[in-house]
Amino acid sequence: MTDQIVRDNHRGWIASASFFVLFMLPAMVGQFGVDRPVWATGLAVGGLVLYGVGYVLLPVAVWRASTSWQVSVGVAYMGAAAALSTVATPYIFIWAFALCAVIVPGWWMVPVHGVAFLVLVIVLPGSYMGLLVILLSVTLLCRAVVHMIDVNRELRLARDQVTALAVADERGRIARDLHDVLGHSLTTVTVKAGLARRMLEAGVGIDRALAEMRDVERLSQQALADIAATVSGERSASLAAELVGAKEVLRAAGIDADFPLAVDDVAPEYQEAFAFALREGVTNVVRHSAGATRCEVRLGGRWLEVRDDGDPVPAAANPSRVDGGGNGLTGLSQRLGGIGARLEAGPLPSQGFRLRVEVPA
Template identity: 80%
Template sequence: MTDQTVRDNHRGWVLTACFFDLFMVPSLIGQFGLDRPVWLTALVVAGIVVYGFGYVVLPLVVWGRSQAWQLPVGVAYMGLAAALSPVATPYIFIWAFALCSVIVRGWWLIALSGTVFVALAVVLPSSYLGLLVILVSVAILCRSVVHMVDINGALRLARDQVTALAVADERSRIARDLHDVLGHSLTTVTVKAGLARRMLEAGVATDRALVEMRDVERLSRQALADITATVSGVRAASLAAELVGAKEALRAAGIDADFPLAVDDVEPAYQEAFAFALREGVTNVLRHSAGATRCEVRLGDSWLEVRDDGDPGPAATQPSRVAGGGNGLSGLSERLTGIGGRLEAGPMPSQGFRLRVEVAV
């Protein structure tokens, strides 16, 4: 239960208890009468005032504490009611039963209230049968109200937890998508800018260098658009479009791309997740596969595989290239979990590196 909920419950109880005290205290004093010895009148009035004050304060003291506090306080309040009842009225037990229903929980409440109820049934004359009915009704009503308050508090706590989880999930989604967008786009921009620089430095193929720089500008604009779409939650990935973009990025890096011509064999439900897998796999080829000259992509109805012929070397042990490590592969694993897929990434026995995603069907 949150601090705000506790404060609201305390405030509600104080206001309710003070309202009932306005009627309870004068009524009990009136039942006692003031035509008694001064010392007795003062003693009884003080006891009634303490009784009314305890009705307001004791729940605030006991709430949140263990049974070691709740039960003794309930017994003491019942005892004060029993001490005042001969000189005031047995109806004073109404407030005692109400208070104990609020502060004492579980079987201890049944034991305490039941014991006092049986004692009153034995001691009081039959004319107080109505009081006994009222006591049972008050105990049930107050216990029901307390139970409802507890349920509302639990629901409010659950709602706050759901909200916090939703916020955390949205942050994770944005971070994952931004990594995918920026990782791939900036890697491609870097490759293309490097290619254009080398062309200009060599003083040849100026027109080709201009084409590459125009692609850099286009990719930068597309990355900005993707970031905006990612933050707004409307961005989706197309497997066919990713194949085209990946082939262009590999070409700029001087790596042959052996890609399928179509994606019709892949189940539609898996294509978006596979698009992100393709993007991550090709990005890692561009960033980590030293000396790679060829990259192959193979597709099935429920699987995708990206392979290159680069030298794994130390790159194979980098967290960003091992399944379960690196932000990119971790985010990809989260995406695949949503469709029941799994991820494998690691060096191949002979040479090269392989990333494979597969959905169990």
């Protein structure tokens, strides 16, 4: 139970109990009309005052105490009602039955209330039959209220947990999408800017260098648009579009692209997830595959595979390239979990690196 829920329960009980205690005032005022010593009257009034204060504060004090403490307090308060009934009215038991129904847990309420009720049935004259009905009604009503409070508490806890999970899920989604957007876009921008710089330094291909810089500008604008779409939750990915973009970034990096001509073989429900897998795989080829000159992409109805011919030693030593390693593959694994796909990433036996995504049949 959270502290806020506890405070709300305490405030609610104190407010309602304080109002209910006001009905003790006639019994207190009636003590002054009894012919007895002043000290006896003071003792009776003081006992009723403490009885009322206890009714308000005892549940707050023992709400989270052990069962033994709660039962003991309930029995003691019932005993106080029995003592005060000798100087006041048997109706004083109404508050004792109400309090015990609130603080005595579970089936312990049956013996506590049962014994007190049985004693009152034996001791009280028939004219107090109405009181017995009231005590039974108050007990059932208070117990029902306690049950409603418990249910409301559980609902609030469940709501808070759902909210926390939703916030964590949304943070994870934004982190994955930002990694996909910035990782791929900045890699492409870096490659193209480097290519343009080398052309300008060599004094050749001025027009080509300007074309690359225009692409850098376009990609930067697209990255800004993707970030805005990511934050708003409206971003999606197209496998066909990712193939085109992957060819472009590989070309700028000087890596030959061996790609399929179409994506029709991939089931439509898997294409968006495979698009993110393709983006991550090609980005890692450009960033991490030392000496790679060729990148192959193969597609099937339920699988996608990205291979390169780079040096496998740096790839294997880089934790961001193996399954369960960096943020990219971790986020990709979480995304692929939505379609039940399995991710495999690691160096090939001879040369190169492979990333494979497959949805089990």
